[in-house]
Amino acid sequence: MLREALNLWKEKMSGHIDARDTERATLLSWPDKPRIQVDGDPIPYEQDKLIFAEYLQDRKVEAYFEIGQYMEGEEAKGSVTGVLANGVEYESGTPYEQVPRASLQGMIVIPSPLKAGDRLIVSRLTGQRYYVHGKDVRMDGG
Known part of the structure; x- marks a missing residue:
């Protein structure tokens, strides 16, 4: 029974990264x-x-933006995807009517944070392979 438990534990821990x-x-x-x-x-x-961990690679995100315009009193304001003018919602007490003006659809590319020469933290896997966790950041910020 102890042998079965040890074998189960070894099996469970075989892919574990510590x-x-x-x-x-x-x-x-x-x-x-x-x-x-x-x-x-x-x-x-x-x-x-x-x-390489997924967050270390270039990532592409499909994005959809809706651009609108509304009036606050006599002044025209704008919004993108429901966030009003730099993220500030105007609370003048004056009701406003949002009028859709345009929409944009595209791809945003989030570049990898890695570059040649970076120090990395890695773990050895089976078959002489390495899993790259991320950049090694020293205490001095380097």
Whole structure:
């Protein structure tokens, strides 16, 4: 019974990433053909041996904006997706009527925070692969 429990525990923990198992590495190239050099390892690891956290990669977000105009007293104001003029809702007590003017649809690209030369926090996975958690930030802010 103890053996079964140990086997179940090993099975459950096989893919677990523990902060105590992290290592440091340097990003040698990015974003084309990423390579890392793990501290203490003689050869760099190529793209096929690396898994990067999703938030470290370029992300594309589909966006839809609706642009409107309304009047506050005699003054024309504008809004984008329901947020009024820089996020401030005007509370003059005067009712306003929002008139849709235009809409825009497109893609917003959030660039990766990584660049060649960055220090990284990585974890070794099975098959000599590495999971890249993020940038290593030193106490001095570097």
